[in-house]
Amino acid sequence: MLKVGVFGVGHLGKYHLNNWKEIEGVKLVGFYDPNEVNAKEVVAHYGLKRFTDADKLIDSCDAIDIIAPTNFHFELCEKAIRKGKHVFVEKPLANTIEEGKELVKMVREANVKMQVGHVERFNPAYMAVKDMQLNPMFIEVHRLAQFNPRGTEVSVILDLMIHDIDIILSLVPSDVKQISASGVAVMTDTPDIANVRIEFNNGCVANLTSSRISMKKMRKMRMFQKDAYIGIDFLQKKTEIIRLQGEADKNAFSFELETPSGKKTIAVTSPEIKDVNAIRMELESFASSIINNTPTAVTEIDGYLAMEVAHQILDKIGNSNVPA
Numbered sequence: 161m162l163k164v165g166v167f168g169v170g171h172l173g174k175y176h177l178n179n180w181k182e183i184e185g186v187k188l189v190g191f192y193d194p195n196e197v198n199a200k201e202v203v204a205h206y207g208l209k210r211f212t213d214a215d216k217l218i219d220s221c222d223a224i225d226i227i228a229p230t231n232f233h234f235e236l237c238e239k240a241i242r243k244g245k246h247v248f249v250e251k252p253l254a255n256t257i258e259e260g261k262e263l264v265k266m267v268r269e270a271n272v273k274m275q276v277g278h279v280e281r282f283n284p285a286y287m288a289v290k291d292m293q294l295n296p297m298f299i300e301v302h303r304l305a306q307f308n309p310r311g312t313e314v315s316v317i318l319d320l321m322i323h324d325i326d327i328i329l330s331l332v333p334s335d336v337k338q339i340s341a342s343g344v345a346v347m348t349d350t351p352d353i354a355n356v357r358i359e360f361n362n363g364c365v366a367n368l369t370s371s372r373i374s375m376k377k378m379r380k381m382r383m384f385q386k387d388a389y390i391g392i393d394f395l396q397k398k399t400e401i402i403r404l405q406g407e408a409d410k411n412a413f414s415f416e417l418e419t420p421s422g423k424k425t426i427a428v429t430s431p432e433i434k435d436v437n438a439i440r441m442e443l444e445s446f447a448s449s450i451i452n453n454t455p456t457a458v459t460e461i462d463g464y465l466a467m468e469v470a471h472q473i474l475d476k477i478g479n480s481n482v483p484a
């Protein structure tokens with residue numbers, strides 16, 4: 161049995177508890193959370209042991225799951241890694257670039273597994289296209305959310321945009337060449353809304369808008385490449401692929417269009433999307449990588465690279481030094 165301890169049983173932490181309980185081969189040892197209200201609720205509802213000494217919980221586990229606010233990620237990860245424990249840590253990996261670099265080094269030295277909670281990697285709408293060897297050259301992203309004080313200890317870039325940064329880095333086979341960005345702190349002391357343009361060395365351009373002060377929710381990524389358009393709706397869990405092709409595909413809705421280079425067939429497909437629990441999948445995947453000694457699905461390097469781009473964006477906006 162893989163012994164797991166949970167740090168932080170707030171909003172997302174309770175989803176993690178519900179999922180850990182159901183995962184085969186895992187034993188939940190207990191949790192640590194300084195918040196009396198949340199802790200009492202978890203003891204009463206889940207019958208799970210509360211530890212008031214973080215070290216004792218870490219010592220009793222093989223792996224820990226950190227769902228505490230971002231400001232605490234580094235110190236909790238450090239404690240666990242130094243004791244040789246595997247770590248699942250929510251996104252963003254850490255608060256500062258220095259912390260992120262230090263964690264990458266520590267994980268390597270301790271030879272433990274780390275997975276970062278970039279849960280959109282397990283969104284079925286993304287999973288439907290991730291292995292298609294895409295080569296997007298223009299990407300347009302909107303991630304809009306209503307205001308919620310949770311998560312505002314960091315900017316909208318580290319809170320929401322980082323999901324899209326991670327997905328884009330996983331899809332574009334090239335390094336970042338240049339970033340331009342603007343953002344405004346409307347409700348909090350850090351940017352709440354931002355627009356960013358990331359140019360890659362291969363010519364791909366990604367244009368990202370993130371807001372946590374929107375009236376409506378939206379999480380859409382639209383990608384354009386030679387002869388194709390791919391749309392991913394992370395919220396509605398839908399994917400649409402439109403291809404320009406030589407002849408009609410009988411599995412697709414298609415029609416013909418006159419173009420400057422002759423008649424083309426336009427084929428529209430919506431891959432079947434399985435209704436999956438993305439949090440369950442990411443935690444199962446983490447447990448499996450420990451049990452089978454395989455790389456985690458979202459490594460500390462992935463978490464660090466997304467953070468690095470996020471901090472370059474914050475530097476461009478000029479607010480990276482606003483205290484969290």
Ligand SMILES: NC(=O)c1ccc[n+]([C@@H]2O[C@H](COP(=O)([O-])OP(=O)(O)OC[C@H]3O[C@@H](n4cnc5c(N)ncnc54)[C@H](O)[C@@H]3O)[C@@H](O)[C@H]2O)c1
Binds near residue numbers: 172192227228232279
């Ligand atoms: N992957 C995602 O889509 C996603 C979504 C929401 C939140 N998150 C991340 O999850 C984390 C928590 O977010 P949340 O919305 O659950 O916040 P929350 O405020 O609801 O819960 C955080 C909990 O952590 C506890 N805590 C504070 N300091 C702690 C410490 N030192 N050790 C252990 N617990 C501590 C708090 O008392 C609270 O109960 C953040 O890092 C956030 O970025 C990720």
